[in-house]
Amino acid sequence: MQRFRFWLICLLLAAAAPLHAQERVNVVASFSILGDFVKNVGGDRVDVTTLVGRNGDVHVYDPAPSDAKTIAGAKLLVINGLGLEGWLPRLLQSSGSKAPIITATRGIAPLKIGSDADPHAWQSVANAKIYVANISDALVVADPADAEVFRANAQAYLARLDALDREVREAVAKIPPSRRKVISTHDAFGYFAAAYGIEFVAPLGVSTESEASARDIAGIITEIKREKIPAVFLENISDPRLIRRISAETGARIGGTLYSDSLTGEKGDAPTYIELVRHNIKALTGALAD
């Protein structure tokens, strides 16, 4: 019995040892854009895992058992909050995780859609800076030894975001004010619209789950014709045929794809948050220019 206990302890130590040897902090982010922020702040001091991967739809995600395992092994869990991850509470409960949870949108005044908060706050670069600051603070608490690294990384990344913000504003300024209006299938761009003054009209509700009625589509077609909206945009998640139909019926130009809720793969148009915003603003200026 003694002997057995000895081996058992040895085994436990052996299992626990790698965690100590490798000092990287295990961070789990709920979706790919948050994962990108964490990677930029954490650098090589953190291991980031995202629950909803690239190109995945975070609104309708169906967690797998492996996700519970991922969460259980995390030192820190980064979520967006504002009701985006509706599937998360049950997953947390079943994983039995004790990791602190950081809500990256803390301190952002949410826009409202109906009576609910609009969760897509990262679409404004100014908000992205708040995300980064929150994540940096949380990482410092989770791993005080690397605090300096995290602060320096965050400073560098915030400077790049500032430059990005200026870039977007300059690009929008070149579009004639009367043409700053587009249709997109997914009204994920509320914060973008509020920050940069481009109006988005959407045929579906705030969630990609709801189905459009004939009344909605007719309303949009009438709206495009009345307001002379120059462009409609496809989304990387919703049904593109609906947009094509609206475009065929109104003569509005079909813009490229706008990425809203997820990054693309490494070879796609939007492998990082900064590239995502750049891609979106390029697509918008391209379609809205005369």
Place this chain on the structure above:
Amino acid sequence: MIYDALIAPFTEFEFMRRALAAVIALALGGAPIGVFLMLRRMSLVGDAMAHAILPGAAIGFLLSGLNLFAMTTGGLIAGFTVAILAGMVSRSTGLKEDASLATFYLVSLALGVTIVSIKGTNIDLLHVLFGNILAMDDPTLLVIASNATITLLVLAVIYRPLVIESVDPLFLRTVSRAGAPSHLAFLALVVINLVNGFQALGTLLAVGLMILPAGIARFWSRDITGMICIAVASAILSGYAGLVLSFETKVPSGPAIILTAAVLYVGSVLFGSVGGLFRQMFPGRHLEA
């Protein structure tokens, strides 16, 4: 006023005209199929098939990404395989058609989930595959229309053996060998109609416009020809009324069409001339006349 509500939506918006054309084509192809499904007690086959096509769609997705054509073709192949295998098993053994179909579709679904997980993506493939009645483009409309044409032509060819087999399979077996081929051709038609219906309109609408009108027709006619005509007519009527309802209120179009059909169904259950509840309660007058 009545013009504004019932006709103006269609003259004003092209997408409404296209939706109406799609619903009519779907009714012409799907409703007769639905009648035969009902007579063969296979009314739930549509929902089973919606799951059975998953592995085919997933393989199409693995080979060529989010390509609708590849995914639909894959879905068709998977659907055919499941339907034909189930049909063959039930014809050659004692297992009933619904039981063998249930087995095959569950296996197919499990296979599909496995294949999807290989790619490690969480995109809902079926969600991508299922279309919307309001988004009819030219290719989709053409597919639905040719689909309805093929269905009607093939049904015309296999009509006799199919009817006899639905009513008295033993008799057919004694007089003809057309039973098996016509049964399999019928299953193939079911799959084509469903998969194309899913791709164009979504599950609810494709299955609903097939089965509900058959249920309605059952209460108004005793012979199969009459049932088919009534089923087609009620499918077209609920399609039209559902589109108008979706235009006037904000109900999504698919559910609006099916709910309209459901109202017709409830009316038929209550007042239908064949076995409707009122007729059962007051049968006397009918017999005297």
